[in-house]
């Protein structure tokens with residue numbers, strides 16, 4: 001087989017997403033919400049769908065107006081992308097290059113490395129502390145762009161907004177991206193800081209708490225200057241990025257705030273239940289503020305547990321990364337899902 005891949009891209013290591021297997025698996029490997037959008041949200045979307053023979057609204061105006069109302073910002077302080085992933089990539093393209101490198105923690109969302117590589121941005125990984133928390137001191141006056149997931153993944157730990165603010169203050173000439181994919185499950189958002197810091201970008205997604213992973217929608221909130229630059233990139237690559245279908249359903253979801261509230265409450269309740277039960281089985285479980293937990297047991301190797309759970313119909317996420325290779329990241333589904341997982345884990349520990 002010949003390859004025509006360019007020299008520039010030939011060493012690129014693509015991001016490896018969690019498996020998206022169809023079938024009867026209990027799927028706890030990619031941190032989706034266990035609850036699909038409500039009938040009310042879908043019906044709203046269907047009734048407000050823009051005719052598909054005409055192009056979609058490139059500005060996503062209605063969704064932005066609603067988000068602006070929810071987060072108390074203006075529509076030109078928001079940019080929409082095909083998932084948080086596209087927005088993050090826009091940030092790397094817009095603000096970073098060979099001479100403007102980036103730092104992020106050694107244990108964090110794996111896609112940042114790929115965004116850095118494909119955009120030729122040098123990066124440095126800053127080790128989490130021994131206990132897997134971020135030490136804000138490591139980022140003070142670092143004079144490079146910064147990406148921090150808060151709460152972090154796959155550890156689940158969160159920094160306080162005051163700690164993020166210290167990082168922002170000490171790096172006024174670099175862009176600081178705070179990826180708040182999991183913030184609704186117990187973190188504190190730093191969106192209110194965008195008026196004070198013109199170097200802050202806050203990234204959100206509809207894929208986790210808002211239950212629309214398959215619809216692909218994310219956004220960033222930042223000061224107008226940063227959003228203008230991000231729009232330049234978006235409109236040079238993908239002006240029509242968000243389909244009318246996605247916009248309509250997203251608006252339906254935003255118009256049904258009870259759904260978000262209830263799904264988050266149920267998820268947090270299931271998380272706390274699962275954490276306690278897993279600890280009773282002898283697992284070490286990190287104290288998560290998200291919809292997943294990172295856990296290990298000295299009774300079974302991390303990779304083995306992952307494979308055995310899959311054989312029993314449960315998908316969880318294993319990372320072949322030195323510091324966390326004894327762990328699995330288990331997304332929080334319904335309480336019933338979590339009870340089933342616990343039963344399967346008990347069986348596995350008993351050698352069944």
Ligand SMILES: *Cc1c(COP(=O)(O)O)cnc(C)c1O
Pocket residue numbers: 031082083084085086109149153179181204205206207208213216217218
């Ligand atoms: C899931 C996730 C994303 C990607 O979200 P999409 O909107 O599905 O692209 C980005 N960052 C983090 C930390 C995530 O966990």
